[in-house]
Amino acid sequence: MKSKLLIVDDDEEIRSQMKWALRQEYEIVLAEDRPSAVAAFQEHQPAVVLLDLGLPPQPGEPGEGFAALAELLTLDPHLKIIIITGQGEKDHALQAVGQGAYDFLPKPPQMADLKVILKRAFYLAQLEKEHREMQQQVATDSFQGMLGNSTAMQNVFASIRKVATTNAPVLVLGESGTGKEMAGLAIHRCSARKDGPYVAINCGAIPETLLESELFGHEKGAFTGAHVQRVGRIETAGGGTLFLDEIGELSPTLQVKLLRFLQDQSIERVGGRAKLQIDARVIAATNVDLKAALEKGTFREDLYYRLAVVVVSLPPLRDRAGDILLLANAFLRRFAAENRKQSLKFDAGARAGLQQHPWPGNVRELENRVKRAVIMAEGHHVTAADLELADALTGVAGRTLKDARESLEVGMIEQALEKHQGRVSRAAAELGISRPTLYELMDKLGIKR
Ligand SMILES: Nc1ncnc2c1ncn2[C@@H]1O[C@H](COP(=O)(O)OP(=O)(O)OP(=O)(O)O)[C@@H](O)[C@H]1O
Numbered sequence: 001m002k003s004k005l006l007i008v009d010d011d012e013e014i015r016s017q018m019k020w021a022l023r024q025e026y027e028i029v030l031a032e033d034r035p036s037a038v039a040a041f042q043e044h045q046p047a048v049v050l051l052d053l054g055l056p057p058q059p060g061e062p063g064e065g066f067a068a069l070a071e072l073l074t075l076d077p078h079l080k081i082i083i084i085t086g087q088g089e090k091d092h093a094l095q096a097v098g099q100g101a102y103d104f105l106p107k108p109p110q111m112a113d114l115k116v117i118l119k120r121a122f123y124l125a126q127l128e129k130e131h132r133e134m135q136q137q138v139a140t141d142s143f144q145g146m147l148g149n150s151t152a153m154q155n156v157f158a159s160i161r162k163v164a165t166t167n168a169p170v171l172v173l174g175e176s177g178t179g180k181e182m183a184g185l186a187i188h189r190c191s192a193r194k195d196g197p198y199v200a201i202n203c204g205a206i207p208e209t210l211l212e213s214e215l216f217g218h219e220k221g222a223f224t225g226a227h228v229q230r231v232g233r234i235e236t237a238g239g240g241t242l243f244l245d246e247i248g249e250l251s252p253t254l255q256v257k258l259l260r261f262l263q264d265q266s267i268e269r270v271g272g273r274a275k276l277q278i279d280a281r282v283i284a285a286t287n288v289d290l291k292a293a294l295e296k297g298t299f300r301e302d303l304y305y306r307l308a309v310v311v312v313s314l315p316p317l318r319d320r321a322g323d324i325l326l327l328a329n330a331f332l333r334r335f336a337a338e339n340r341k342q343s344l345k346f347d348a349g350a351r352a353g354l355q356q357h358p359w360p361g362n363v364r365e366l367e368n369r370v371k372r373a374v375i376m377a378e379g380h381h382v383t384a385a386d387l388e389l390a391d392a393l394t395g396v397a398g399r400t401l402k403d404a405r406e407s408l409e410v411g412m413i414e415q416a417l418e419k420h421q422g423r424v425s426r427a428a429a430e431l432g433i434s435r436p437t438l439y440e441l442m443d444k445l446g447i448k449r
């Protein structure tokens with residue numbers, strides 16, 4: 001497809017000459033004054049414009065041409081505008097370049113010169129466009145420090161952006177090591193409270209008796225050992241965000257107290273009388289199945305529904321196709337730099353091992369394995385052994401390609417069937433094959449239905 005070129009000149013004859021000379025290489029769009037140039041630009045979005053500075057209503061003056069230059073560059077700051085100048089107008093041309101024009105040529109232009117300049121302008125515009133797109137690509141691979149290119153993570157980023165604008169409590173769910181704390185911080189940082197405090201507390205790590213005063217604070221003399229008044233974490237989080245990790249570990253008593261806070265945004269310090277109004281947004285996180293805890297009666301239903309106004313679910317790493325190597329490489333670069341082993345790369349066996357491992361410990365496990373491997377690695381490569389992973393490639397050494405392929409097929413099919421409770425059509429969809437093909441493969445490989 002030909003690139004579009006907009007030619008702006010009030011002289012009908014020059015317009016048609018140029019069109020004639022350039023029509024082979026470019027799709028030519030013509031305009032004769034500023035308003036029609038702007039309209040043509042908006043309709044066709046060319047990457048390059050040839051602009052005559054002397055435009056009507058006063059073709060003897062450059063004023064209208066400068067106005068057109070400015071207007072076009074506001075519409076698209078990356079636009080390459082080449083000025084065509086009449087005799088004795090070189091000063092104006094230089095001035096135009098100072099205001100953002102890409103280049104200039106005297107009138108009437110030498111067609112050979114013009115063609116070279118145009119070619120270079122289009123080439124540069126294309127390069128710059130690709131560069132911008134690549135940068136955007138890189139930017140969307142990560143969000144507030146969280147890496148993820150998979151659809152699953154892109155959805156998480158989108159829901160974090162959405163919930164960040166509200167004040168509603170959020171429940172962050174996910175297996176251990178999936179990035180729940182990172183998600184909590186990301187929500188805070190994207191919210192209007194980002195300049196306020198972010199206070200995180202792990203409800204599972206502190207004994208119940210201490211946790212109460214840790215969360216709510218206490219007055220002097222509230223209990224033995226309470227020598228001074230103490231401000232609790234909820235109070236500290238005022239104007240900001242309170243992150244309650246391992247919320248499933250909260251005792252029944254504290255569940256009630258937390259529920260009260262969520263209902264009327266007020267607390268009482270232990271041993272205190274006064275109600276304190278606190279404006280803290282609550283984000284709770286857990287890696288246990290809270291629904292099961294509800295059924296068992298160990299977690300209050302009313303508290304659950306208060307907390308779970310919005311739920312952000314972090315997918316396990318094994319469900320984030322494509323993210324494993326992205327994360328592994330990011331961790332490798334970080335730890336390699338820390339250990340002055342910048343040249344380290346994963347070898348093929350390591351890459352295969354990383355892809356095959358089921359990652360029960362998710363991103364945290366990946367991070368730890370890479371960290372250890374960087375220390376263990378000798379030479380320029382990190383191997384599967386350095387990662388303490390089964391080397392998926394040497395595992396098949398000594399076997400035929402057919403054997404290796406079959407055992408991989410068996411593994412993937414069984415995994416897909418298990419994931420979809422034996423539903424063949426869903427497993428087939430996940431594997432990217434048709435249902436009949438999957439049945440055929442199952443027969444061939446001896447997989448039971
Ligand atoms: N998407 C991600 N991109 C980069 N690093 C990540 C990502 N997710 C998690 N991590 C890293 O993995 C580690 C575990 O993350 P985090 O502590 O947020 O997980 P968690 O779900 O809170 O884990 P746990 O259940 O064990 O408390 C951290 O070091 C974090 O920096």
Ligand SMILES: [Mg+2]
Nearest residue numbers: 177180181245
């Ligand atoms: Mg955590």
